[in-house]
Amino acid sequence: MDGIFSFLKDASESFGGATSFSDRLNSKYSALILVIFALLTTTRQYISEPISCWCPSDFTEEQVDYVNKCSANNRATNAFISFIPPDQVCWTTSTYHLPESIREIPKEFQVVQKVSYYQWIPLMAVGQAVMFLVPKIMWGVLNKKSGIAVNSVTNAAKERHKIVHQGDAEKIMEFMVKTMGKFLKELSWDQCIAYESQTLAKTGGKLWPCPCWIKLYVVIYGNYLTCLYIITKIFYILNVILQIILLNAFLQTNFNMYGIETMSRMVKGEDWTTSHRFPRIAMCNFIIRAMGENMHRYSVQCAIPINLIHEIFYIFLWFWLVFLFITTSCSLFSWTFLSFPKGKRISFVRNKLYADGSLKRRLDVQTERLFVDFVIKYLRRDGCLIARLVARNTGDVVAADLLGGLWRDFVPKFKKFEARRSLANPGLFERGRLPSELFKNFPKITEPVPEADEEEPEVNANLISKDIQKSGLPPV
Numbered sequence: 001m002d003g004i005f006s007f008l009k010d011a012s013e014s015f016g017g018a019t020s021f022s023d024r025l026n027s028k029y030s031a032l033i034l035v036i037f038a039l040l041t042t043t044r045q046y047i048s049e050p051i052s053c054w055c056p057s058d059f060t061e062e063q064v065d066y067v068n069k070c071s072a073n074n075r076a077t078n079a080f081i082s083f084i085p086p087d088q089v090c091w092t093t094s095t096y097h098l099p100e101s102i103r104e105i106p107k108e109f110q111v112v113q114k115v116s117y118y119q120w121i122p123l124m125a126v127g128q129a130v131m132f133l134v135p136k137i138m139w140g141v142l143n144k145k146s147g148i149a150v151n152s153v154t155n156a157a158k159e160r161h162k163i164v165h166q167g168d169a170e171k172i173m174e175f176m177v178k179t180m181g182k183f184l185k186e187l188s189w190d191q192c193i194a195y196e197s198q199t200l201a202k203t204g205g206k207l208w209p210c211p212c213w214i215k216l217y218v219v220i221y222g223n224y225l226t227c228l229y230i231i232t233k234i235f236y237i238l239n240v241i242l243q244i245i246l247l248n249a250f251l252q253t254n255f256n257m258y259g260i261e262t263m264s265r266m267v268k269g270e271d272w273t274t275s276h277r278f279p280r281i282a283m284c285n286f287i288i289r290a291m292g293e294n295m296h297r298y299s300v301q302c303a304i305p306i307n308l309i310h311e312i313f314y315i316f317l318w319f320w321l322v323f324l325f326i327t328t329s330c331s332l333f334s335w336t337f338l339s340f341p342k343g344k345r346i347s348f349v350r351n352k353l354y355a356d357g358s359l360k361r362r363l364d365v366q367t368e369r370l371f372v373d374f375v376i377k378y379l380r381r382d383g384c385l386i387a388r389l390v391a392r393n394t395g396d397v398v399a400a401d402l403l404g405g406l407w408r409d410f411v412p413k414f415k416k417f418e419a420r421r422s423l424a425n426p427g428l429f430e431r432g433r434l435p436s437e438l439f440k441n442f443p444k445i446t447e448p449v450p451e452a453d454e455e456e457p458e459v460n461a462n463l464i465s466k467d468i469q470k471s472g473l474p475p476v
Helices: 002-014 021-046 061-069 086-092 118-146 150-162 166-183 188-202 212-221 224-250 255-268 306-339 342-356 365-394 396-423 425-429 436-441 461-471
Strands: 052-054 281-289 295-303
Touching (some): 021 224, 118 150, 118 224, 150 396, 224 365, 255 306
Antiparallel strands (some): 281 295
């Protein structure tokens, strides 16, 4: 038992430990509940008596003894009769429910609805547990394709949250900032700007649009984890729906209405634990072969006490699946609403930097623009997602420290990058950032590009820089 619990815990930590509470309800607690139920029913089936049948009076004492003990390895045999105990036959084949309203036992062995799934319930429960683990395994494997193992950051955040010694806490936070910095180090948002600026300078003023492959890379680079996480939550919802469909087929009944019917019986004051789906008293038909072609048909009444456990569990499972569907759907809408709108991301990071003391309440225009670039162009959706997961798993303090470290690491790098770009002439032509007065002083920039057979004019970047200084315009 401890080994199984340890396995589930290791699987939870190894395959994408960075999850929200609704994800843990699906992948951890649901799988654990189903495994415990499978162990309980398996123990009940193979150690105690899952079924006990009332034998006819003409059975010998030895036959009755075999029936009551339910010995799987025994067979009563004499010169005339080879006998298999009825409860063994009934448990390994099938039984059927006969309502009290029906007075006569059917003479023929053709019964409308037989119950033959009891033996497979433990295996079905294990299969359901595996199904709950699949979306988590998918998230754990595929999130590493982004260039960062998200659970390495969240696990480090959990350790940072537990440690009291300041020196060790700072080392862990340094590791987290360094790991995130490597993931975010490429300023991919500037690639289109750099490309367009270079073509603008080379062509003497004609702006070539950024190629689609660069735009696609820029879009995917910062949104991969967010989209994968949303898809994982959709898979959790689909898994719940699929499990209800499978239980409908497995239990040969309308399982999606099971909980509603149970509540209806409770309201009416009826016995809600009595159901034709899991009858505790059932009928069983079997044949005893004698010498020659003689065949004796018997119908016995059997008690199936294990069905009490089955029925209570599947009532609980119905309500649990409904609860999972509601909580996971709410979580899906919540994470979608928080991850995609730009304003929500800016507000989240701003509040964390306020708490960390890395950002003042009132910012000048330049710092505000730098902060927005930090959220939108540097962190992007994936960086904000990881910060939110850290906050959900460890608390706002650790998330604020992480974002504060990234902000302090970002500012000097960005200023250095801006300085390098201002020295490089193509950087002066960033789309939407040049003042209109600049084009009045340099009419060549707006002239058409010469034909291919003509010599392309070269733009002297040094002269442009000097003329910008003479014009009195602020540097871009």
